[in-house]
Amino acid sequence: MSQTPAYPMQGHASAQERFMAALASGRLHHGWIVEGPSGIGKSLFVRRLAAHILGAASPDAGLGDPVMQKVAAGSHPDLKWVTLELNEKGQLRKDISVDQVRGLNHFFSLRPGLSGWRVGVIDAIDQSNRSGMNALLKTLEEPPDRSILFLINHGSIQILPTLKSRCQTLRLSRLDDDQTSAILAAHEALDPMLVKASMGRPGYGLDILEKGGLDAIRSAQALLQSLRQPKSQTAAVALAAAGQSEAALSIFTDMVLGWVALQAETDPRYGKVWLDLHEVRAVSKELALTPIQAATKLYSVLQLGLKSNEEVS
Structure with missing residues (x-):
């Protein structure tokens, strides 16, 4: 047996x-x-x-x-x-x-x-x-x-x-959705949104769940989906959710960085955006910015990076 x-x-x-x-x-x-x-x-x-x-x-x-x-x-x-x-x-x-x-x-x-x-x-x-x-x-x-x-x-x-x-x-590479789902399900984490938010990293998904970050996920996903046609209301809701706590900011930042990293796999220009965002994260910690200030700065740098890439295209 x-x-x-x-x-x-x-x-x-x-x-x-x-x-x-x-x-x-x-x-x-x-x-x-x-x-x-x-x-x-x-x-x-x-x-x-x-x-x-x-x-x-x-x-x-x-x-x-x-x-x-x-x-x-x-x-x-x-x-x-x-x-x-x-x-x-x-x-x-x-x-x-x-x-x-x-x-x-x-x-x-x-x-x-x-x-x-x-x-x-x-x-x-x-x-x-x-x-x-x-x-x-x-x-x-x-x-x-x-x-x-x-x-x-x-x-x-x-x-x-x-x-x-x-x-x-x-x-080692990111897992596919089925593999991610299987690991999350083994930990009784059954929310389908968590599979997408994990981006092939089930350990990260479990960390999100432990921090109570599903609301931050939903807001960040809506923001990322509307980046090419920005909506002020969507951005405001996402930034407000990210600004609730250090844990929410961490989830928001990880999701933005993860999204940019995925773009960089097919478009190397996003590599610079990723580096710029990492610098913002480090500077925000050094200056002890509040979560809402840090999230707003991240979003601003992300928008500038996207705009720069579009102009080059």
């Missing part, structure tokens, strides 16, 4: 097949960057592969598998997962510290406890500062035997070329 996978996966089959072929060849590279937009399942993807390397029967093994059970419980001695930690105030730190990375380097210097392999994961490398990235180079330049390092990359910043050149890269 087959078990339900401990980490059921939607999509990413070709990336998994490529990795499994490398593993079967006996010439598995020691460093792998797993990159793609946030919310598409990169951490889950890596956890499946890590469990299999450490001895689980397959990436689809269930919790009846003793290795998968330890991985799921976070108790496997040969797996070290590095992510953002809490500071002394109980808040998430802004980045993964160099001390955390040094701790991972030390982990690789130890002998495996159970599996014969050591697996380290940085989740995510673009949450590490430059010093942390540099600290990884020694491990990547002189990798211990039977060790593998996964670097999860959301693509929010450029990682050091010296890191990238020492790793193989697995590029």
